[in-house]
Amino acid sequence: MSMPLDPFSGLAAFLAVAESGGFSAASARLGVSPAAVSQAIKALESKFGVALFVRTTRRVRLTEAGAALLSRVKPAATEIIEAVDAVSTTLDEPSGFLRLTVPRMAVPLVVHQIVPPLRHHYPRISIEISVEDATIDLLGHGFDAGIRIGEYVDLDMVGVRLTRDINWSVVASPSYLATHGRPERPEDLAAHESIRYRFPTSGAIYRWEFENEGRAFSVDPPGSLIVNDGALLVSFAVSGLGLSYVADIAVETELRAQLLVRVLEPFLPTTPGLFLYFPQRAQTQPKLRALIEIARDGLKSR
Incomplete structure (x- = not known):
């Protein structure tokens, strides 16, 4: 009697x-080597009799059959990994x-610590560690786990606080303010140059959020410079290229060094800070509990 084929053979390479x-x-x-991964995928495709990936010189993407397999295998693989972690x-x-x-933003504030x-x-x-500002589907x-603004x-998701609340700030360099003047109210932004932010996932331009006498409102300020990276908002503001809307915890060093100045402070909101987040069932994993322990101990002062 012949032994059945190993149903798990090649699936680790497929998932990777x-x-x-x-x-x-x-x-x-x-x-392992790329050749070993390629050989494992070819063997899996041969076993199933269908192509699982479309390969080009620049990228690899799933075929319809590959996507269908992933949708079934991924949850099972997660369960297996969690079972191994539990052991x-x-x-x-x-x-x-x-x-x-x-x-x-979390790299200098949290990750380095x-x-x-x-x-x-x-x-x-x-x-x-994958550094990206776009919102990510963890599973x-x-x-x-991930780190994001609350x-x-x-x-x-389960959230573990890593930093204090965020006071949002409109900042500019002293040289920019000396040349263009200081905005006193949000409507003054119409006469200024702003460095605008485009969300990586949706592609939408972020509207600057303000408050006045308990009323929340947003402004889409003019600006000919658009970025999708928070670090560029800070560096371009320091360079005097315009006003930026940023989290105060992301510009503490620049504010202390007087490379940037806050404006419109009476109109700016406060929101939850950075949180470590993960699925409820994942917190039983020892590796994640270790991360939570280190994060809580190392970031008590933030």
């Missing part, structure tokens, strides 16, 4: 390519592969 978008990235994630609770220290998605002690105390945890993209965290 599907989630990372390429064979080279998948090979780095799996710790590891008997180990003396957390281990495993921890994938995080963080906005650029928590990753070194996490690596020092828990060397068996491997960490991958859909294979992330264990108002952008889905209600069905």
